[in-house]
Amino acid sequence: MSPRQSRAAARRPARISEQLRRGDLLAADCPSRDVLKHVTSRWGVLVLIALEERTCRFSELRRTIGGVSERMLAQTLQWLEGDGLVDRVAYEVVPPHVEYSLTPLGRAAAKRVRALADWIEVSLPRIAQKWDERRATTGPGRAR
Amino acid sequence: MSPRQSRAAARRPARISEQLRRGDLLAADCPSRDVLKHVTSRWGVLVLIALEERTCRFSELRRTIGGVSERMLAQTLQWLEGDGLVDRVAYEVVPPHVEYSLTPLGRAAAKRVRALADWIEVSLPRIAQKWDERRATTGPGRAR
DNA sequence: GTACGTACTTACGATTAGTAAGCAATAGGT
């Protein structure tokens, strides 16, 4: 029995307490889909990576993460905070001062996210090569 | 000098050939953002996980991945194929028979994606606990 | 007094995702 098969077998365990059961991302109605949505969202990935390096203020994150809007950054941070991955500390001063950092749970998530992100950055040349090959036969324009 | 710092320093190497340069996901206009979009898309993650276990036909994938529509599955597969992560083999028969599998590049990506997915599935109870705590103070309703 | 910085929120138009239906060609049931 391979590790994969044992994992598949464990996917629906026989009636363990609902609160302790692991998620199943392949199931449409599993709450883990919400976590996946937050963590792998366009900006969620980059927020986790940025916060893994250091605690940041809102506007620091905005400057670090190229192209993010204030609206989406705020929403993403609220998602991640709600999942217990990001910690928000606000100082009651003017102008406002808010610091965002990763919780232990968030650091664990960021580790996996960064592994993926690093792979993408390193593999980009090989993937871009595919784009070029395809463009040579299929005509110009990269799939968005 | 920490590994993180050295990585940050390597982010903008001094004029190596453009074709060989690694991506920078924090830069708004870097093409690696497109790869990230495809790989971390709602269905891209699940396609990679499903195909990591075995080669699948289109409709097998549709049944395996709960909640995916034919439209989005087709589009996701085309993205991943275009990035060279998924291989598509069509047999000219009726009814049509098409098999999807991972390329070596796709298997490398799937490995990282599954590490993240596994973490989410296992960590779901701890995250759901956060939701419960928050719901107790903030009122009902989970952040989507 | 005008401009700027901070951390948001709120409207609104633009992009994207999801739903349902269509298609082509064959096999199987009644």
Added chain:
DNA sequence: ACCTATTGCTTACTAATCGTAAGTACGTAC
């Protein structure tokens, strides 16, 4: 003969989501 089902898509249409721009409150600097 006819109706239905299957497969792997694509094409309209609609609903959700995203990005842009602006507004807010309060203080400091020019």
